[in-house]
Amino acid sequence: MTTADAETGRPRTTRLPYRRAGDRYLVDVPDTGAPWVRDLGKSPQATLEIGEVPHAARAVPFEGGIALHPLEIDAARGRAIADQLLVHHGELRKALAAARAELDGAPPWERPVLHRELLGNCVTFCNGLRMHHLREDGAFTAIERAHPGLAPALNRLRAEHETVSRALLALDDLLQGRGEFESAALREEFERVAKGLEEHFAYEEANLLPALRGGGALDLGTHGEVTPSG
Template identity: 75%
Template sequence: MTTMDAGTGRPRTTSVACRSHGSRYLAYAPDADSPWYRDLLVSPQATLGIDGVPHAAYAVPLEGGERGFVLHLLEVDAARGRAIADQLLVHHDELRKALAEARAELDGEPVRGRPGVRRGLLGHCVTFCNGLRMHHLREDGAFTAIEKAYPGLAPALTRLRQEHETVSRALLDLDGLLQGKGELETAALREEFERVANGLEEHFAYEEANLLPALREAGTPSP
């Protein structure tokens, strides 16, 4: 199970024994200090790995004083599809704003003359990268339900999953550059940053062009 770390916002993946209960899963926490349990109390979205396939799930606390959650797997109908489309645009807008803030750190004087720029960019990168990783992990889980409802989207979803992996590697390269020691060259940093930013914008544009029309159409998904 992957949750969002309640303290850092980073993805947290934990091996949790879940019991199947129809289309839902039951997860019991051994104690109130279980990290994944605390995470879900703050942010109830989770991604479950079931037989190697990611599934988006929403956690609802168990009743009767039991410590745990009922995990409802995402199912996509016409109304849910439209809601996913709207939320997708909200997330993309938030991520685009974060990119713009990071780009603003690079504008102005050369990096050599601004010793604080590395710290500023690193701060933006930590916030942005954590948000993007969570966004993509949750999307991977949602894609499973979307593909079931809209089989015709399978080729686009396959490409988007592959792009998630490419973006993840690019973020690691950028983070490594910012975390490294020694002089930080403006040109090298700008090149790496623009590679990430341009790749993301292409990814967002492809996703919006290929998923939104299907998710927003009034018709009923395939049975």
């Protein structure tokens, strides 16, 4: 099970024994101070990996344990997911725009300060984006079950999540000093990541939102490819 770290937002994966009760997964909680329990106390969303298949789930506590309810898609839930997707994408787009403004506006003598600010922003942004994609991967399982015709688009989006993850690691390497820090190299890597993310968001919105809101999915064909890093 993967949860969002209650303090950092970083994905935390924990192996847990469980038992089935209908469509729910029940987990005993002998230690209420366990990190994953604290995580669920802050955000009840979790991604379960069962048989190598991710499932989005919501945690509901009961006496002595937690019941994990896998996501099921109906008309109302589909519309809610569509709205939530746009909100998350809007937040991520704002974060990218803010980082670009910092890159564009900092004079050379402020570059060390910019480096520290971008590093802090990247940690927050990257953790948030990784959790967003992990949760999406879990939600995609339920979406595909409700909308089998979306399987090709969902498979592409899953693959793009992997590409985005590699691009974020390359950007993080520059900011962490594991690669040579130069303004031009940083800007080039940042634009590569930003371009890939925007195309990913656009493809996802065009293909998933109509179906989740009750219409048909638009196939963008070869448009909106995520640009690999390196």
